[in-house]
Amino acid sequence: MSDDFIFRGSLAKVDDTVRQIIAREDARQASTIILIASESEAPEAVTEALASSFGNIYAEGYPREESRRQTQAEIADIDLELAHYRRYSDPRYYKGVEFADTIEALARRRAAELFAANGISADNLYVNVQPLSGAPANSAVYTALLQPGDTIMGLNLNDGGHLTHGSPVSRSGKVYKGVPYFVDPVTEVLDYDAIERIALENKPQIIVAGYSAYPRIIDWQRFREIADKVGAYLLADIAHISGLVAAGVHPSPIGIADVVSTTTHKSLCGPRGAMLMTHKRDLARKLDRAVFPGEQGGPHVNTIAALAVALKLAGTEQFRALQRRIVDNAARLATQLQEHGIRVVGGGSENHLLLIDTKSVRNEGTPDGVHLTGDMGSRILDVAGIVVNRNTIPGDKGALSPTGIRMGTVWASQLGLSARAASANCARVSIIRR
Structure with a gap:
């Protein structure tokens, strides 16, 4: 292997395993609705400078x-x-x-x-x-x-x-x-x-x-x-x-x-x-x-x-409009989840995120009405193509058994999530609830 190959070879030639993993991650991000409150998609110009x-x-x-x-x-x-x-x-x-x-x-x-x-x-x-x-x-x-x-x-x-x-x-x-x-x-x-x-x-x-x-x-x-x-x-x-x-x-x-x-x-x-x-x-x-x-x-x-x-x-101004849309989408998503019977922590959202109480989703077919956990809820949503994270909410005993799910609207809003799309996502979550 020549020095030129080491320093000038493309990723596909040098390490196709890593290239394939990156390609799979690209596909995952492109094919799912990402509602992780701490994540966003960096603009192309930003990633270009990052690779400088x-x-x-x-x-x-x-x-x-x-x-x-x-x-x-x-x-x-x-x-x-x-x-x-x-x-x-x-x-x-x-x-x-x-x-x-x-x-x-x-x-x-x-x-x-x-x-x-x-x-x-x-x-x-x-x-x-x-x-x-x-x-x-x-x-x-x-x-x-x-x-x-x-x-x-x-x-x-x-x-x-x-x-x-x-x-x-x-x-x-x-x-x-x-x-x-x-x-x-x-x-x-x-x-x-x-x-x-x-x-x-x-x-x-x-x-x-x-x-x-x-x-x-x-x-x-x-x-x-x-x-x-x-x-x-x-x-x-x-x-x-x-x-x-x-x-x-x-x-x-x-x-x-x-x-x-x-x-x-x-x-x-x-x-x-x-x-x-x-x-x-x-x-x-x-x-x-x-x-x-x-x-x-x-x-x-x-x-x-x-x-x-x-x-x-x-x-x-485009960025300011995006931020307004982020807040509007979070508020709408919180309101509509409540309308579908899912309890939202604190009664709503005034920023980019909301928390849902998975204890409000119970299996009525069991004697004690076993409720959904934050971990199980996030896993079910992930299978359905909606990416969230389990999260503690007020009253939880600890981080190992949280009864909440955190959702954020930054990434989805970057991709053009509208009020109508927020309603559709709410419907998907409520279907999973049932």
Whole structure:
């Protein structure tokens, strides 16, 4: 086997087994209705940038700080940027990173312009686009702001919280003390007065708002008031709803929370990565050092390039229309499932996801009316070509035996899911119920 074959051979020639597996996955995605709330299809331009030669290089460190206040046009003046680089170099440890500097500066600026809100301008919104995914991003926030043993207060995992919000099975609950708050057991929505009482009792150093399985609008200002009463930082984790926030269909926590974290796929429809944002300059420096060298080494520059493309797309009217459709489809799906006798947790959906209670699907032919489990329900739907995930819901004993199914409408809406199609999908689910 020649060196040329190793480095220049096509995937089909080098490893047809992997090619076939990829082809099968392509076919699976094309032939099913994907209602996984944390998944979306990255646009072709995003995946093209992701496969670029930026994936070959290391670029430990950051672009020069002054580039944060440059306009996109100034950053894109590559000849001028090269002249500056050749004269002054940059703060990174590696050389050969002049174009990595440009692409990262562009991604940071596009994110700042896209998410600037609540009186915070793009010039005063500090963005880090280097976190490799959501969990390391949140870990970096804790590294920057907390000491081991400090208290993190986040939503209980079974009520829709995330592992990285202080769960005892996560590093966030091992290095730090995790204190949960809960949704109201009757309404299944956040009870801010109860959350305040828990905060006053436990005096956390940081409160996390933002969830992986909560279908309602979040009152960021109320969380700010609670955090201020106990002297806590407020972290807004908008990993699931960042696309909705960018499009203005969900309130923004920018300028309210001390730090905002998000993944860059899910509803933002970009590559698999993450970002951190803050309007506080002193925190920005701490966050940067917590990401590198605190949490990770060299960033994935190809992912940052793909993110820059996704952020440009997220600033378009087409993207905003998509996000409105995502929310409308989730609300309609929730309503129609209820009309078919399936209980929806919290009574509906105000974002991109909904949770159904599989206990509302019972086998009336058995003496005790055995109910459907989340696992069995998700498996039945998968066979029918509808892809979802089992999920805990309020009242569940644990993650091993959940009685819920989580559904999201991002991917289906990207492919043109309409109100009529949402009705058809509801009918398919209800047929399976019967």
